[in-house]
Amino acid sequence: MARAHAYAAAMLPTFDYHPDPLATGSVTASGSACVACGEARGYTYTGPIYCMEPLGGRPCPWCIADGSFAARYDAEFADLYDVPSIVPSETIEILSRRTPGFSSWQGDRWLFHCGDGxxxxxxxxxxxxxxxxxxxxxxxxxxxxxxxxxxxxxxxxxxxxxxxxxxxxxxxxxxxxxxxxxxxx
Structure with a gap:
């Protein structure tokens, strides 16, 4: 099982701020087509999505990583607040629009340290x-x-x-x- 997980993780895009979305449950194996690109790539994002437009499905990790899902739906995957002022805007953009979020009881809260997410x-x-x-x-x-x-x-x-x-x-x-x-x- 661990070997299959390692192989699957190697195929997924890299997320610097969420290194193993398979292990955290934010990405799961799925035969569903991505709501953004229309491709069934074997994995679906299952975490929170903040957007105004109703969605007819879930995005694939690749459309999260390249920012195409966020651009198409004006969506974010993390509700960032209390971001230290020294964190660059590029980091905030990557965290909110190109990184899988995670589910929690009351809503996600991203932590920051050393001027970075x-x-x-x-x-x-x-x-x-x-x-x-x-x-x-x-x-x-x-x-x-x-x-x-x-x-x-x-x-x-x-x-x-x-x-x-x-x-x-x-x-x-x-x-x-x-x-x-x-x-x-």
């Missing part, structure tokens, strides 16, 4: 976060702004990759730091 690695729980103490500390600091310490630790221990609440893991493309935010219904 961070690479989205996927949904994680407390067990997976144990390998990323820097991301866990970020979550702890964010949660401690509104909760007592005992509740913060209970919340962090309850994070579940496949459940609710979940955390979303990123890696800084420049310094390698791991970042995360938590979300729940």
């Amino acid at each position: 961070a690479a989205f690695l996927g949904t994680v729980g407390a067990q997976e976060l144990a390998a990323f103490p820097d991301a866990m500390e970020m979550l702890r600091q964010e949660a401690s702004e509104g909760w007592p310490t005992g509740q913060v630790e209970g919340f962090l221990a309850a994070l579940d990759k496949d459940g609710n609440p979940s955390a979303y893991l990123f890696r800084c493309r420049k310094c390698g730091a791991h970042l995360a935010f938590a979300d729940y219904t």
